[in-house]
């Protein structure tokens with residue numbers, strides 16, 4: 001039997017397993033209708049979903065063949081960027097009613113763009129089920145599940161905006177950055193992002209320092225929103241954070257949330273573990289987002305300190321120094337410096353708890369997971385000249401930073417999008 005039919009049969013088996021589970025749990029089968037539910041991430045179907053995605057990608061690539069995959073496919077992918085960026089910046093999401101429809105003429109006047117252009121943009125976006133005609137040949141447009149999510153979960157605009165306005169232009173410039181700076185793929189101020197936005201200023205801390213300029217305040221707020229939204233995906237959810245570590249066993253510990261952004265992790269843990277205290281540290285420009293997000297009932301246990309993590313750590317002898325998605329923003333020499341500021345403040349027994357991605361060996365994880373984590377590795381390269389790490393890379397980094405840090409292990413249940421990496425300071 002041919003490979004194509006093998007793949008097709010496997011696709012059918014996965015689809016049947018998923019539908020049987022949805023039926024059993026009385027969950028409607030997702031569709032492109034605007035009010036459709038999103039496919040749940042129930043443990044019982046995670047395997048089938050990953051298998052379905054793996055097979056679909058392979059079948060799609062085989063059906064296209066390498067020539068079409070790389071030509072027609074690439075043209076389409078690049079213009080997903082063009083079109084979604086315009087729809088996002090001109091806020092097509094709110095211009096189309098969530099229930100009902102709007103004519104092209106009215107839509108064009110709402111988004112203040114020429115009607116002919118609106119028609120061209122939507123003709124393309126509809127090939128991705130982003131908006132739809134109300135009926136064949138109709139002159140009115142309605143939402144689909146792919147466009148409605150921008151209304152139902154508006155924070156998704158933050159991550160899309162960051163990806164399209166900061167990362168996408170920088171992707172194109174990676175080769176120029178490598179040539180301009182002699183193939184330096186480690187310095188935070190020599191990335192594709194640096195080349196695109198601040199080529200003439202060699203900031204010590206790269207993109208994050210450039211973010212600190214007053215005219216970039218909207219980018220900082222958008223980035224904080226994007227980080228918060230990421231935590232809402234089932235694979236990244238707070239439930240996982242609670243289950244993956246015995247936080248209760250820390251007792252009345254003080255946890256320093258280094259680079260804690262607007263404080264969403266600390267708030268979450270503070271609500272669940274009333275004996276613990278939390279100090280969120282981030283750059284001064286993040287304070288406004290923290291103040292906006294702060295729930296007043298947690299005032300006495302969650303505070304914010306403006307602190308640059310390359311400088312001396314002001315909180316000495318805390319039980320826990322915690323960093324979530326910080327070290328993947330820095331190449332090894334910079335990441336080691338950040339850790340060294342923490343070990344200089346630690347007491348024997350202080351814990352370093354990292355919440356980060358761990359790159360799996362390519363042949364030991366489902367293809368969509370390998371692709372996602374490798375894509376995040378590329379994201380780190382483009383934005384910051386940084387990287388994602390394997391378990392061995394994490395161990396080597398801790399050793400490089402301070403031999404007194406004892407690696408305690410990595411916890412990552414299947415289906416969870418991040419790991420907890422734990423080390424203890426031996427003193």
Ligand SMILES: C[S@@+](CC[C@H](N)C(=O)[O-])C[C@H]1O[C@@H](n2cnc3c(N)ncnc32)[C@H](O)[C@@H]1O
Nearest residue numbers: 208227259260261282283307308309310324325
């Ligand atoms: C990828 S975000 C992670 C935020 C948060 N820990 C989370 O997981 O949602 C990186 C954070 O590091 C902060 N940051 C960058 N450079 C910093 C520095 N030199 N000192 C302190 N914080 C910094 C950024 O402002 C940002 O909030």
